[in-house]
Amino acid sequence: MSSSTAPAPAPASAPAPAAALEPAAAQPTPEPAAVQPTPEPAAVQPTTLSVEQIQANLTASKAAAELNALRTNNETDLSVALKNFDAGVKVTVNDMCKTFKKTKKYMNGRLHRSLYQIQMSRAPIPWNGFTGMKLVEYNEAQPKDKRLRIGTFVKRNHVQLRLEFSKLTTDETTKIANAMLRRRKEQDLKPRRTSKGVVRDFSQSMTKVTKEVESTCVRTDSAALCFFVKTKVTDLHKPVLVVTPGVRDFLRDEYKTSPEEMIMKLEAAMLNGDKAAPKKQQTRTMNDEISDCRGFIQDGLNTHASVDNCLHLNGRLASRKSAGMNYDNIVPKVYERYGVKLVGWPEDVPLTNPGNIKPRSKLQELLAALESRACHWEVAEPVLAPETTTVTKDAPAKRGRKRKTAAGAEGEGGGEVNKDSQPKKRKRVTKPKAAATASPSAVIG
Structure with missing residues (x-):
């Protein structure tokens, strides 16, 4: 049995190898697209506001502006009040808190910062003192119409002033600063220009x-x-x-x-x-001079007679009442009684009551001596009381006289009182009646 296999056919989609090696045809470059115009923005359509909206916007902007101005003014007033603040018055802090509607903590902080800034700003600057001294020297040599102020003088001579100031030693700059401090103290002691400043300074000083x-x-x-x-x-x-x-x-x-x-x-x-009108010179009469002389003499006597060491005289204490002057019997009534003496009486003037001194020239001489204290009172030396006489044994003793008593009269102790020894009543002597008031029988008889 036999079998045969046929090769499989190639797929139609596979490219040929020769065709794969050939370059590909160039593609045409596309043209750039045309720039599109930017569309214009749409017009803003006006908004229509009602009358109520416009009034509300105006009221809001006006209120904002007023609030901003109030804040600015309030801050300015607060800064001024802080500068004028007196640390010795504690009530002012509470008043400022109520006025500016601030807390006490905030006000104390601002106050401490303000006082510190004032103290630092008042520190003496030697440059200012140096330029002031140079300006005074320059203006003294110039006439009044060509004198300069400090700003113009510093601008014109800035380089020369800086050069001279750089050559100063530390001791010289310290002396200038101390001189500025002394000048400030002298100005502070001067009276204030304003009446309120004077009242405030005076009240605080008088309290202290x-x-x-x-x-x-x-x-x-x-x-x-x-x-x-x-x-x-x-x-x-x-x-x-x-x-x-x-x-x-x-x-x-x-x-x-x-x-x-x-x-x-x-x-x-x-x-x-x-500017006061001069007073009219009063003419002194003789009675005024007599009164003055008596016053000087009596005042001096009262002063010396009231001293304790002048009151002891002859072992007894004189009266503390005002001493009475006795010109006619001055030795026993004044000298011996009060232990004083009148020294410096003019020799040609008799020692008598000033009212009896004549002529007037002698009275004026006595008044001048009393006013100049040439005639005055002095404390006399104490006079010791005489010793009592001792009674000897052979001397007969004196017996008291016995009061006679009569029979039938009783005395205080039950004894009889002699009627002859009693004081007789004085017979009243009457004047004879006049003929008009006498009885007719008396006239006829």
Whole structure:
């Protein structure tokens, strides 16, 4: 049995080998596509707003602008208030918190920062002091119409000033800074230009002075009288009076016035100054001079007679009442009683009551001696009392006189009292009646 196999036919889709080696035909390059034009944006259609919407937008923008301005002004006012703040017044912090609607913590922080900045900004700069000194030297040699200000002077001589300033030593720059500090202190001590500044400075200073004076008087047990008044009419501060109770009594008793009246007179005198109308010179009469002489003599006697060591005289204590002057009997009534003596009486003037001294020239001589204290009172040497006489044994002793008693009269101790020893009643002497008032029988008889 035999078998035969036929080869399988090649698939029709397979390419021929010769055809596979041939290069492929070039394809044509496609043309670029035409650029399409960019479509224009659609026009914005205007929105139509109602009248209410427009008014609302305007109100909102206006309110925002006002709020922004208010915040700016508030911050500016706060900065100004912080600069003008006085650390010695604690109430101001709370007032500022209420005014600017800030918390106390925030205000204390701002206050501390503001005071620190002010303190740092006021530190002396030697360059400013150096340029100021050079400007003063330059302007002193120039006429008034050619003098310069600090800005123009520094611009014109900037290079030369810098060169000279660089050659200064540390000690020289320190001296310039110290001079600036001294100048600042002198300016601070000067009175403020504004009336409010003067009132504020005066009130704060007077509070400190009053407390210091009162504490010193209490601590040292002393008395004080202080007046503080203004010297300009434009000033607004009130007069301040510091007085202790004892001084008030002294002024009332000695000068017949009060501290309030004295301080008002002082303020009027300081404000008027030389413009016050001159007072008319009062003419002194002889009675005024007599009164002054008596006053000087009596005041000196009262002063010396009231001292304790002058009151002891002849082993006893004299009266503490005001001493009475006795010109006619001056030695026993004044010298011996009060232990004082009048020294320096003019020799040609008789020692008598000033009202009896004539002529007037001698009275004026005595008044001049009393005013100059050439005639004054002095404490006399103490006079010892005479010793009592001793009684000897041989001397007869004196007996007391016995009072006589009469029978029938009883005394205090039950004894009889003598009627003759009793004081007799004085008979009243009557004048004879006149003829008009006498009885007719008496006239006829």
